[in-house]
Amino acid sequence: MKKIYVKVFRDFLIILFIVFALDIVFGKLCSIALHNSPDGRYYKTLYVFEHYNEDILMIGSSKAEVNFVPNVFEEELNLTCWNAGRGGQSLPYSRCIQEVSLSRHAPKILILGVNKLVLERPLNFVRMGFLKPFYWDFPPIRPFINEISTNEKYYMFSNLYAYNSTFYYLFRSYFVKGMDGENKHKGWKPKTGHMSIDLNSNYKHEIFVEPKPINKRALKEFETIIQSFKKAGTEIYVVISPDFKPANPTTTIVKLKELANEYHFELLDYSHDTTFIYKPQLFRDFGHLNTNGAYQLSNKIADKIKNYRHSKTEQKPN
Amino acid sequence: MCWKPEYVFLILSSTIVDYIAAIKIGREKSQLKKRIYLYFSLVFNLSLLFFFKYFNLFNDSIYTLLNSFNIFYDKPEFHLLLPVGISFYTFQTLSYTIDVFRGNKKPERHFGKFAVFVSFFPQLVAGPIERSSRLLPALKQKVNFSYENLSEGLKKMLWGYFMKLVVADRLAIYVDAVYNNIEHHSSLTIIAASSFFLFQIYCDFAGYSYIAIGAAKVLGIDLMENFRRPNFAASIGELWKRWHISLSTWFRDYVYIPLGGNRVSKPRFYLNLFLTFLISGLWHGANWTFVLWGALHGFYMIVEVFIKKNLKIKFLKKYNFMILGILFVFVLKVISYFLFRANSVDDSFFIFKRVFYDWTPGFYHGDGGNFINSLLAIMILTLIEIKQEFFPGKLLLLHNKCYWVRSTSFATMIAIIIYLGVFDGGQFIYFQF
Numbered sequence: 058m059k060k061i062y063v064k065v066f067r068d069f070l071i072i073l074f075i076v077f078a079l080d081i082v083f084g085k086l087c088s089i090a091l092h093n094s095p096d097g098r099y100y101k102t103l104y105v106f107e108h109y110n111e112d113i114l115m116i117g118s119s120k121a122e123v124n125f126v127p128n129v130f131e132e133e134l135n136l137t138c139w140n141a142g143r144g145g146q147s148l149p150y151s152r153c154i155q156e157v158s159l160s161r162h163a164p165k166i167l168i169l170g171v172n173k174l175v176l177e178r179p180l181n182f183v184r185m186g187f188l189k190p191f192y193w194d195f196p197p198i199r200p201f202i203n204e205i206s207t208n209e210k211y212y213m214f215s216n217l218y219a220y221n222s223t224f225y226y227l228f229r230s231y232f233v234k235g236m237d238g239e240n241k242h243k244g245w246k247p248k249t250g251h252m253s254i255d256l257n258s259n260y261k262h263e264i265f266v267e268p269k270p271i272n273k274r275a276l277k278e279f280e281t282i283i284q285s286f287k288k289a290g291t292e293i294y295v296v297i298s299p300d301f302k303p304a305n306p307t308t309t310i311v312k313l314k315e316l317a318n319e320y321h322f323e324l325l326d327y328s329h330d331t332t333f334i335y336k337p338q339l340f341r342d343f344g345h346l347n348t349n350g351a352y353q354l355s356n357k358i359a360d361k362i363k364n365y366r367h368s369k370t371e372q373k374p375n
Numbered sequence: 376m377c378w379k380p381e382y383v384f385l386i387l388s389s390t391i392v393d394y395i396a397a398i399k400i401g402r403e404k405s406q407l408k409k410r411i412y413l414y415f416s417l418v419f420n421l422s423l424l425f426f427f428k429y430f431n432l433f434n435d436s437i438y439t440l441l442n443s444f445n446i447f448y449d450k451p452e453f454h455l456l457l458p459v460g461i462s463f464y465t466f467q468t469l470s471y472t473i474d475v476f477r478g479n480k481k482p483e484r485h486f487g488k489f490a491v492f493v494s495f496f497p498q499l500v501a502g503p504i505e506r507s508s509r510l511l512p513a514l515k516q517k518v519n520f521s522y523e524n525l526s527e528g529l530k531k532m533l534w535g536y537f538m539k540l541v542v543a544d545r546l547a548i549y550v551d552a553v554y555n556n557i558e559h560h561s562s563l564t565i566i567a568a569s570s571f572f573l574f575q576i577y578c579d580f581a582g583y584s585y586i587a588i589g590a591a592k593v594l595g596i597d598l599m600e601n602f603r604r605p606n607f608a609a610s611i612g613e614l615w616k617r618w619h620i621s622l623s624t625w626f627r628d629y630v631y632i633p634l635g636g637n638r639v640s641k642p643r644f645y646l647n648l649f650l651t652f653l654i655s656g657l658w659h660g661a662n663w664t665f666v667l668w669g670a671l672h673g674f675y676m677i678v679e680v681f682i683k684k685n686l687k688i689k690f691l692k693k694y695n696f697m698i699l700g701i702l703f704v705f706v707l708k709v710i711s712y713f714l715f716r717a718n719s720v721d722d723s724f725f726i727f728k729r730v731f732y733d734w735t736p737g738f739y740h741g742d743g744g745n746f747i748n749s750l751l752a753i754m755i756l757t758l759i760e761i762k763q764e765f766f767p768g769k770l771l772l773l774h775n776k777c778y779w780v781r782s783t784s785f786a787t788m789i790a791i792i793i794y795l796g797v798f799d800g801g802q803f804i805y806f807q808f
Contacts, residue, residue, distance in 0.1 A: 061522045068526075068782065075786035083794070145742070183799050206799065217793040222545075225744040 084216020090227050091190055097230030097237045098143065101244050102188070105141040106157045106195055112136035114158065114291075115244070116151045116282075117170030119144035120298040123345045125168060126355040127243035133359035134166075134366075140244030142170060147178070148278045149185050149201045155282050156197035163289035166362065169282065170296050173328055176276050176309040177269040189219045247348045248341035252301065261335050264304040271312055283320045292366075293322035296358060299333035301343045325361055327354065382458040385423055390493045392419050393468040394486055397475040401482035409476055416472040424465045427458055432661035460500040462658060466625055468493050471507040473629055480507050488514055497590040501583045503601040503621035510596070518595030528592030530773045533788050535585030540796035542752040543579035546571040548797070549741050549749055550716065557722050561737035562730050569712045569726075573705070574753050576712075577605060580619065604760045609700030611675045611707065622658070626651050648680065649673035659715075664723055668714040675707055748795065755791075 094100035105114075113136050115125045121142025130138045141154050151169065158164075172178075182204040192202050192213045203210045212218045220227070229236060238246040254260055286293055295313060310326065317324040332353060333339055339350030346354055396416040400409045434450060441448040471492070474480035483489040492511050498504075553560050553568035560568070584601035591598045601621050608614035615623045634647040649670070656669015713730070717723035729735060740746040762770055772784035 061520060064522055065525060071782050072786045072789070075783055076789050079786065079790040080793075083790070186799075212798075215793060217790055218798075221794055221796070221798070222744065222748050225747045 080216050084220065087190065087216065087220040087223065087227060090231070094227070094230050096234055096240050098187070098226055099190070100230065100240075101141070101237065102143070102191065105139065105154060105244075106191065109139045109141070109158060110137075110162050111139040111243075112164055113138035113166040113168065114154075114164040115140040115142055115168040115170065116154050117142045117296075118146050118150075118172060119345060120172060121168075121170030121296075122238075122244070122246045123248050123341070124298045124351050124354050125170060125296075125358070126245050126247075126351050128245075129352060129355035130168075130359045130362075133356070133363055136165060138243060140242075142244070142246075143187070144246070145184055146187070147172070147175060147181060147184070148275055148282070149180055149182055149204075150188070151282055152278050153185070153188060153195075153198040153201055155285055157195050159285055159289055160197065163286075164291055166292045166294065167286045168294050168296060168358065168362075170298060171279075171309075171313070173297055173300075173304060173307045174266070174269075174309050176271050176279060176312050177307065178275065179272055180275055180278065186221070189213065189221070190223065192219060245351070247351065248345055249348055250341060251347050251349075252337050252340045252342050254301075254337045256337075260302070262302070264300075264302050266304045266307050268308050271308055276312070280316070280320070283316070283322060287320060287322075293320075294358070294362060295322055295324050297324070297326045297328050298346070298354065299327045299330050301334065301337070301340045303329045303334050323361075323365060325358060327357070330357075332357070385427070385458050385461065386464055386494055389420055389423065389465065389468050390490050392416055393472050393493070394483070394489050397472050397482035398484065400472070400475050413472060413476045417469065420465050420469055424461055427455055427461055429657075429661050431455060432663075436663070457661075463502050463504055464493050464499060466504050466622075466658075467507075470504070470625060470629060474507055480511075483507070483511055495591070495596075497587040497594075498598055501580070501587070502619075503584055503587065503599050504625050505598060505621065509599060513596045516595075521595060524595050525593050528589040528594075530785070531585045531589030531592060533589075533773075533785065533792075535582045535587075535589060536796075537788060537792055538578035538582030538585065538756070540582075540792055540798065542756050543575045543577075543582055544797035545745070545752045545795070546575035546578075546749050548745050550575055552741050553739070554716055554718065554722075557717070557725060560729075560739055561735045562733075564737070564739045565713075565726055565730055566709065567738070567740075569709045569716065570705075571749060571753075572712050572716045573606075573708055574756065576715075577602070577618075578756065604764050606705070606757070606760065607701055607764050608704050609697045611672070611679045611704060614704055614708070615676075622655070626655050630654055645677045645680070648676050652676060663720050664714050664717050667720065667723070668711055671711050671714060675711075752795065 091099050092103070094103070113127070113130055113134070115121050115127070115138070119142065122140060122144050123142075125140050125142065127138035127140050130136070141158070143150055182201065185201055185205060188198055189202060191198060199210070202213065206212070238244065283293060295317065297310065297313070310328070313324050313326075316322075327333065333346070333350060336350075339346055339353065341347040341350075393416055396412045399412045403409045403412065430453060434453075438448050438450045471480065471483075475482050483492070488511065491514055492505075492507060495505070495510065495514070550568050550572045553564055554572075557565065581602040588598045588601070599621055601619060603617040603620065605614055605618040608617050631647055631651040634650060635643060636647060637644050639647065650673075652669045652673030653666065654669070656666045656672070659665040659668070713726040714723045717726060773781060773788070775781050775784065
């Protein structure tokens, strides 16, 4: 019987050793692939974490990534710009960007793209899995990754786990360029084509969104973003992008108006802007503008920011 | 589905009732009294199952039906949670009592051993539904810790984890995204999601079974095989010999044969087949979608048996149309999942309409990375199963003669699970049945 236990222990150690070896080799290969990404989502995230020094920073979810065109802002405002929006993410991702980027560089302007339900929805930390490969290199993101699961901080010792299921996005940029936007687009992900809708159908009606209470955690994270950038001396513009169909004012929008007064940031709400709503030629799908729509929205936002900055300059005593 | 401490009294009461009923049946000489004890056991167990699993379904259905005739029905409300594993251990104990009644099994006198038979932890929540004739003797045997059992058990568990974490939970992401917003999706998307669901439910359930069988093997107990690569079934009959074998054989032995099986008139034989599948559908869950799914499989089975009996299909055998049969069964299964996976009967009707009548163009693949990972998972599974099915004994990795190949394969499998697995996935689907 003793022999069996020794044999089992030996096998356990050998298998553990091989798994560790695979983990180290695989982790190294993935790390090389990530740090040399020619473009794509990992390149964009790494850029904002390590290199960005632009005057304007855009953060948010897919609406920010798709709807805000940095080149338009650069031309209009004569400032450099980087779009750090990321599809499928929400406030926790923006918090990570804020924590890492502010520790290195404070932008002059922050454009925070938010969803009309952002303060009501529960925070989805699981989607932050995308940032796992950056866990050890960027300590400020660790508390957010640790919230994915109870033992996440221990799992992160495994490279295989940290790079879990990443091969498609990790290696795609080596074979197909520009799937997440070309580098010259500075983080913007253009969406070509337009949504198809039966124009004869009765599609022009407002969506009713059931009012929900504010999620305290979401509110806290949002306030932290605002306070941190304010403290760094950044001008803040919070933008609610248009959807194809408008909706009734949500609890989030009402709260954002209150917060705008409290924290002195500009709230730009395009959710009922008739330039966009019910215009299928400006949308790629119900929630995202196409290239044409994104240019129009970016021009509108840039004009507004220009006017605000201009009026502020005029108000300043000589 | 839940595990509440007070629900332990359910399994305990089932255990006590069947333990006593079987001993009484064994002692009694009078057939009538034996029958009374048997019926008591059946009524007791099935009542618990009905109340906790089906009461709300029938209650709601009666309410809806009467409401449609403008008849007021003061619906009693019970906020019942489905006790974990109730369908599985109820069927396991029922088969024991019936076997004792039939004289196929002597009643177990050791209460502890019997209680372990009912609640044997590896297979308690989702099977395999073991027979007393297999499991009870195994539980009585003295088992020494064995290297071979440990090794074989862990290999089975590892394969189970691969099926669950790499395949089932990966596919669930796409399937749930489509089925939870079914009205917004195109016909092709629904077909893709249903095809994914075919692999998802197989790997979810078979994955659990392998983990259970493996865990029992480590303890030195052999549980019955529950799945035999059902995706290679070339006929509906063969499918049910490969899919959830412990349940299929249970229904064969305790429902189909008692109904008369095939030793009756032709119409009655077809009715027996249909009823068996209908009840099997109901067993799966308290939703009419499962009943319709069972009915559809009953219909498939009747058509297949009818064709085999009445049409000359020898030419098919002659040319070995196995691949055609596999594809045909695949399509039939996907269609049946329009019912099984749908969240409601209305949804399943919508799906049938969208796929067969109101074809809507377009395709939604969701997150590209997830879709590619899903296809990769299906591909790995299929390649391994092709090897297992058609080349048994060849290209062995986990069972290779060379120690280092075995160890490296085992470690690589762990690495693949860690890299490709989904670790925030849901529970096992069959826990809810």
